[in-house]
Structure formats: structure tokens, C-alpha cells
Amino acid sequence: MNLVGNWSYPTAVRFGAGRISEIADACAAAGITKPLLVTDKGLADLPITEATLDLLDAAGLGRALFSDVDPNPNEKNVEAGLAVYREGGFDGVIAFGGGSGLDLGKTLAFMAGQTRPLWDFEDIGDWWTRADPAGIHPIVAVPTTAGTGSEVGRAGVITNSQTHEKKIIFHPLMLPKVVICDPELTVGMPKFITAGTGLDAFAHCVEAFCSPHYHPMSQGMALEGMRLVKDYLPRAYADGTDLEARAHMMSAAAMGATAFQKGLGAIHALSHPIGAHHHTHHGTTNAVCMPAVLQFNRPAAEGVLTQAAAYLGIEGGFDGFAAYVNNLNDSLGIPKSLAELGVSNPDLDALVRDALNDPSTGGNPVEMTAENTRALFEAIL
Numbered sequence: 001m002n003l004v005g006n007w008s009y010p011t012a013v014r015f016g017a018g019r020i021s022e023i024a025d026a027c028a029a030a031g032i033t034k035p036l037l038v039t040d041k042g043l044a045d046l047p048i049t050e051a052t053l054d055l056l057d058a059a060g061l062g063r064a065l066f067s068d069v070d071p072n073p074n075e076k077n078v079e080a081g082l083a084v085y086r087e088g089g090f091d092g093v094i095a096f097g098g099g100s101g102l103d104l105g106k107t108l109a110f111m112a113g114q115t116r117p118l119w120d121f122e123d124i125g126d127w128w129t130r131a132d133p134a135g136i137h138p139i140v141a142v143p144t145t146a147g148t149g150s151e152v153g154r155a156g157v158i159t160n161s162q163t164h165e166k167k168i169i170f171h172p173l174m175l176p177k178v179v180i181c182d183p184e185l186t187v188g189m190p191k192f193i194t195a196g197t198g199l200d201a202f203a204h205c206v207e208a209f210c211s212p213h214y215h216p217m218s219q220g221m222a223l224e225g226m227r228l229v230k231d232y233l234p235r236a237y238a239d240g241t242d243l244e245a246r247a248h249m250m251s252a253a254a255m256g257a258t259a260f261q262k263g264l265g266a267i268h269a270l271s272h273p274i275g276a277h278h279h280t281h282h283g284t285t286n287a288v289c290m291p292a293v294l295q296f297n298r299p300a301a302e303g304v305l306t307q308a309a310a311y312l313g314i315e316g317g318f319d320g321f322a323a324y325v326n327n328l329n330d331s332l333g334i335p336k337s338l339a340e341l342g343v344s345n346p347d348l349d350a351l352v353r354d355a356l357n358d359p360s361t362g363g364n365p366v367e368m369t370a371e372n373t374r375a376l377f378e379a380i381l
Contacts, residue, residue, distance in 0.1 A: 003183075003247045010152050010258050015181045015250070017243055020142065022180060023052055023094070024059030030138040030177035032092030035061055036085055038105035039097040040069040048144060048185050052096065064088060066108075069097075072275055072282075073104040074161040075118055081108045092138040095176065098197065099148035099282060102141055103156035106174050109137040110156070123155060123170035123359055131171050141176035144185045146236075146249035147197025147283050149204060149257020151179045159276050165354055166272040181254065183246035191237060192284070195332035198233040198249055200283030202226060202328075203267050203290060204256030209308060210301040211263030211363040218262035223311055225255035230312055230328075237332055263363020266293045266355075270376060273354035278343045287334045288341055292379045294322050296372070300365035338381045351377055 004016035012029070014022055027035055035056065043049050044067035053063040066084050069077050085093075085108055095105025111118060113135020120130055141151035150156070155170040189197070205225035208218055228248045235245035270293070271285040294305070298318060306317040314320045335341045352374050355361065361368045 003244065011175050011179060012177065013152070013179045013181055013254070017182060017184050017247070019180050020052060020182045020185060021055065023055050023140070023142070024061055026140045026178040026180055027056075027061060027092065027094070030092060030140050032138050032140065033061070034089065034091050035094045035140070036064045036066055036088060036090040036108075037094040037096050038066050038069070038081060038108060039101040040071070041067050043067070043097045043101065043144065046188070048188065049096065052142070064090065069100050069104045071100055072159045072166070072279060073100050074159040076161055077104055078107055078111060078118055078158060082111055085112060092140070094140045094142060095151070096142045096144065098143070098145035098193075099150050099157070102143060102148065102150035103158065106139055106141070106150070106176070107156035107158055107169055109139045110169065110171055110174050112137040118158065118169065119160070119167065121169050121171065123168040128171045133173055136171065136173045139174070139176040141179045142185070143179075143181060143250065143253065145189060145193060145197040146186055146246065146253040147200035149201065149253040149255070151176060151181070151257075152254045153257045157272075164276045164350075165357070166276045168359060181250045183243050183250050186246045186250065187241055187243070189240060191240070192333065194237050194240065195233075195334065196281050196283035196287065197253070198229060198236065198283070199287035199290070199329070199332065199334065201249065201253040201256040202229040202233070203283070203286040204260045204264070205229070205252070206290070207265040207267055207363065208256070208259035208262045210265060210297060210304055210365050212300070212365050213263045213363060215262035218259040221255045222259035222262070223308060225252045225259060226308060227312055228252035228255070233328075234331065264360035265364035266296060266361070266366075266368060266376065268360035269355045269358040269364065269368065270351075270380070272358050272360065273351045274338065274343060276354070277346065277350065280341055280343065284334060285341065287329055287332075288336070288338060289380055291322065291326055291329070292376055294325060296376055297364065297366050343381070346377075346381065348374060348377055
């Protein structure tokens, strides 16, 4: 199969090995003449980043880089990035990397011409209408992992460093104008990042599929996204140079993030505060939470997950699906508890409060309460 394509759903996606070579053309298509490449500290000095800066330089677009981005980016990273962006007179962002680099890059482009503070644009009601659309600068997104799918999302997750809460900053124009999905950029991912990001994509698909909201397009995308993870994550984990597996995992990541327009649920509602308070890897935290959440949601999700199991070729209906998830986690070296993940002495009251305040709770098929959410945390600890 020829794994190359040009897609305009949910935005313009240039998909295929080697297509990072089109970065200058992608900037032109997005209307960017002076880009700032935003990535995280870990990627800043790697060959894939240097090679991308070389391509920009050769096209006369400079080689400006901002990489002061924490694994869970916060408002301090936003402020530092905005200072560099505004002083440099940039007119667009290349958001490059995993979820942290993509989320921060998108947020910088969104905030570039705003006068109100960042938290005024949290994803609450119609707060996004407070933004000045003319002040939102264009974005080209280049994922280097296959997990968050932030490259096709309309939001950025930013941690409030004062309250240790993950906040979702949302605006429709935060959707990147052009995305380059080049699986060659993901070849260097270490095994534990391949596993954690891949299971993040799987969690997006599972939660979207179980969400009670009506969105049949997302439902179909979530189901096929699960299949791609099932078929190709073990291959990408076993052999990081398997480009076919890497390509299908990039598709699954974008599909999961497109699907969760239908809603997320308790996996993310638990994982967001754990990550904000304890600085754990987001996708790996989702994977640790998933088995307990599946059982928690069984009364409302047994039917749809039985359908999913049938499509995925998993025998045994809901129980077969749950057993498959446990076995997949084990095969990818995922910790069995939050304690194994490194979470010690958690403030359960704070975690429960933040979980119930997380927007993901609204998509969970079983209503989350203080009592049952605390019991869930205790089960996973």
C-alpha cells in the first residue's frame, strides 16, 4: 500500500515519509514568511530539528527556535515564548514535537495578538469569543510522536503552575493551517515514549467511542483508530524503524484527536490532575488509568465496547476487550498502578476536586461524583 496522501479533513494534512522537505512550502501555504519554530527542550538539539531548521534557512525563512518548554507546559513557558515571538516580529509558528511542543506552539500563535490574559480563554462556555480573531497568527504543525493528535486539534493544554491544574485553551482558529505528518520523524522515539504516546491515541479513540454524545463521524473514526493501534503499536514498539507501523500510528493519533470532538471521559479526567500535580507522562498515565475506568464504565459502555471488540477481532465481548487492554499494557511495559508510575503521597482531595472540574468528565458515560471518583483513584493507586 502506498502510504502517501493529501487530506483536508480536519485540516490540510501532508502525510507521508520524507514530507518534512515541504516545510517551506507549507509555511507559504499558511501565509507565514517569518516563522518561529517552537519545540521542547529534549528535541531542540536533535538531528530532526536541526535538519528542519536547515530547510527553513535554505528557503530564506531563517532558523529561529524557541525550546523553553516543560513536559507539561505552563503559563510561564507561554510568557517566555510570547516575549521572544513579539520581540522577533514573527508572523507565524511552526509547532514541532510531541504534545508539549505542539500545545505551546499553538498557544503562542493564538496569544500573539491578544490583550487579555491567557486564562480568559479557558474552554468554558463561549469564552473563546473573547479572543480577537485578527490577533491569532497562523500555525504549521509537525508532530514527532504519534499520540496526542494535537496537530489536528483546536486547543492547547496548559498547566497553571500556581494551582497545578491543567487548563484547556480553546479557539477554532487554533487549528493548524497545514500539518506535515512525516513518519520518519518518529523513528527515533524511545520505546517507552512509543508505548505511552500510542496508548494516548488509543485512549482518545476508546473514550470518544464510549462518549454518549452524538457524532457518528467521530464514532467511525474512533473505531478504525483503535484497529490501527491494535495492529501497529506492537510493531512500532518492537521495531522503531518499521515505517509502515510508524505511519499507521501517526494516522491513529490524528484520528483519535479528531474523534474526541465527541467527548473524552474519566481516563483523561483522572490523568490530567495526576500529570499536573505529579508531572507524569500524560499518555502513560492514561494507560495506567484505563483498565479501572473500563470497569467503572461497564454499566453504560458494555454494549458499545462489545461492538468494538467484534470489529477488532477480539473474542469475549466486553470482558475480552478489557483483557486485551490489560495484556497490551503488560506487553508495552506499562506500570500497573500510579504508585509504580512514581506517584507518592497524593493529595486525594485535590485530585478528586480537579478531576470533577476537568471538562473531560462531561463525556464520561457514567456520571462522576466525589464518591465514585475517589474510589477510582484509590483503585488505581
